[in-house]
Amino acid sequence: MFDVLEPFVEFAFMRRALFGCWLLCLSSAPVGVFMVLRRISLTGDALSHAILPGVSAGYLLAGYSVVAMASGGLVAGALVALITAWSSRRTRAPKDRNLAAFYLTSLALGVFMVSIYGSSVDLMHLLFGAALGMTDAALIWIAGTATITLWTLLLLIRPLVLDSVDSACLQHGRLGNLAETSLMLLIVLNLVAGLHAMGSLMAVGLMILPATIASHWCQRLESYLLSAILLGAAACTLGLLGSFYADWPTSPTILLCLGSVFLFSQLFGRHRSLLGNRLRAWLRSHPSKEIHS
Amino acid sequence: MNLVELKQLSVGYDQPLLYIEQAWLKPGDRVALTGANGSGKSTLFNTLTGRIPALGGHLQQPPANDIGYLPQQSEQDRDFPISVFEWVLSGHWHRRGLFAAFNRRDQAPVQQMLQRFELLSLSQRPLAQLSGGQWQRARLARLLVQQPRWLLLDEPFNNLDEHSQTVMMAAIQEASQAGTAVLCVLHNRTLAASGFERHWHIEQGQLDTSAAPRAELLHV
Numbered sequence: 001m002f003d004v005l006e007p008f009v010e011f012a013f014m015r016r017a018l019f020g021c022w023l024l025c026l027s028s029a030p031v032g033v034f035m036v037l038r039r040i041s042l043t044g045d046a047l048s049h050a051i052l053p054g055v056s057a058g059y060l061l062a063g064y065s066v067v068a069m070a071s072g073g074l075v076a077g078a079l080v081a082l083i084t085a086w087s088s089r090r091t092r093a094p095k096d097r098n099l100a101a102f103y104l105t106s107l108a109l110g111v112f113m114v115s116i117y118g119s120s121v122d123l124m125h126l127l128f129g130a131a132l133g134m135t136d137a138a139l140i141w142i143a144g145t146a147t148i149t150l151w152t153l154l155l156l157i158r159p160l161v162l163d164s165v166d167s168a169c170l171q172h173g174r175l176g177n178l179a180e181t182s183l184m185l186l187i188v189l190n191l192v193a194g195l196h197a198m199g200s201l202m203a204v205g206l207m208i209l210p211a212t213i214a215s216h217w218c219q220r221l222e223s224y225l226l227s228a229i230l231l232g233a234a235a236c237t238l239g240l241l242g243s244f245y246a247d248w249p250t251s252p253t254i255l256l257c258l259g260s261v262f263l264f265s266q267l268f269g270r271h272r273s274l275l276g277n278r279l280r281a282w283l284r285s286h287p288s289k290e291i292h293s
Numbered sequence: 294m295n296l297v298e299l300k301q302l303s304v305g306y307d308q309p310l311l312y313i314e315q316a317w318l319k320p321g322d323r324v325a326l327t328g329a330n331g332s333g334k335s336t337l338f339n340t341l342t343g344r345i346p347a348l349g350g351h352l353q354q355p356p357a358n359d360i361g362y363l364p365q366q367s368e369q370d371r372d373f374p375i376s377v378f379e380w381v382l383s384g385h386w387h388r389r390g391l392f393a394a395f396n397r398r399d400q401a402p403v404q405q406m407l408q409r410f411e412l413l414s415l416s417q418r419p420l421a422q423l424s425g426g427q428w429q430r431a432r433l434a435r436l437l438v439q440q441p442r443w444l445l446l447d448e449p450f451n452n453l454d455e456h457s458q459t460v461m462m463a464a465i466q467e468a469s470q471a472g473t474a475v476l477c478v479l480h481n482r483t484l485a486a487s488g489f490e491r492h493w494h495i496e497q498g499q500l501d502t503s504a505a506p507r508a509e510l511l512h513v
Contacts, residue, residue: 037370037372037373037374038370039370155391155392156391158383158386158391159391161373161375161383162383162386164370164373165370165371165373165375165380165420166364166370166432218374219374219419219421220374220375220376220419221373221374221375223374224374
């Protein structure tokens with residue numbers, strides 16, 4: 001049975017890909033849990049578009065360099081996140097409206113730059129990533145991101161939790177704003193880290209899908225975080241194997257694995273599922289004969 | 294010595310909505326605040342809690358860490374996966390800061406508070422499983438764990454069953470006897486008359502601090 005895992009033993013590039021993806025899950029999944037719990041799942045999607053002009057600028061300046069593209073993406077994403085947060089607080093305009101306007105402008109700028117100066121092959125690379133070609137620079141970038149993310153979450157967990165349940169509670173400390181802004185920056189940081197492995201469109205999936213699945217099964221924050229990380233890691237393993245054996249595209253395969261678990265959870269999960277409660281009620285009212293006898 | 298003093302205070306977002314010539318609270322005072330919808334009650338609370346700056350005048354009150362604020366129920370998200378006990382315990386976060394762990398001395402008042410609010414048997418339940426009344430009691434319990442000197446309650450009794458109202462009112466009175474000043478937005482005249490010593494009423498952009506809790510004032 002373990003023969004199926006042979007590629008990870010035999011090939012260094014598969015081990016690197018697996019290590020990189022697991023690190024990415026360790027970092028992205030907890031961020032995703034807070035995004036889902038704070039009901040800002042779509043913000044990640046918007047920000048993933050917002051980093052595009054920075055990534056394009058990095059690519060156009062330095063070629064396919066992880067550091068240049070990631071730095072560009074980080075700057076663009078952080079700018080959009082911070083400007084959105086700042087302008088929403090200043091103008092009292094709804095946050096989603098501001099974010100949508102900023103990210104659309106940013107996306108248009110990114111596509112404009114790639115179309116004028118690059119080729120469509122480059123664009124595909126940016127959008128869907130290349131997990132199997134994990135370079136040293138990409139691994140180091142992901143490891144750095146995971147370190148920053150986990151420390152930041154550890155330091156800010158109390159304001160984050162409080163701000164998520166009762167945002168008005170923190171109105172007099174700046175901690176609520178700090179928690180919110182830090183979370184936005186962590187989203188950007190993790191999107192950029194996922195850029196190389198998953199691509200700018202798919203990176204957000206590794207945040208949102210494991211957390212959404214966890215929401216159908218867990219009721220404690222600890223179990224949410226742990227199961228999101230493990231689910232992400234398992235999906236990455238399957239995705240890489242699918243990519244190796246069947247030549248499937250890696251990041252879509254990973255997300256499709258997670259997507260099918262999500263559909264199952266939506267139908268049969270313990271909480272907020274379509275059929276789960278009915279099924280359990282039916283099982284209780286029809287105990288099996290073995291138990292009776 | 295007044296704990297809270299408002300002098301020639303003007304509050305509003307861009308335009309002044311409410312003007313307060315003079316108002317004050319001493320430690321232990323219990324004041325009911327009434328006024329029609331849109332009269333500026335929430336704007337006043339937003340100013341007192343520092344969400345918006347005052348447009349002018351003088352405002353003296355305890356530092357932010359000594360203020361307990363209970364916003365209306367719609368502002369919270371109960372789906373967050375933490376237990377009732379953890380939620381009430383989080384009242385200590387202000388004092389413990391971001392990192393320090395909770396010790397036994399922190400847990401004892403939480404247990405007492407849960408018992409006081411008749412939530413002890415539900416303490417391990419997730420917040421989402423509480424009824425509206427139980428959740429409101431848990432919110433107030435969390436605030437009182439903080440031992441605030443100045444308690445701001447925004448329509449705390451809305452849509453509550455009678456039992457929850459009684460439990461909460463008793464806890465508020467107990468807190469005020471221990472020295473906490475309470476300002477509470479209310480719509481219920483019986484509660485305003487029975488549970489509160491003084492009554493502030495907002496009408497036509499002015500705060501009347503000597504209003505009696507008359508029925509017609511409270512029909513809002």
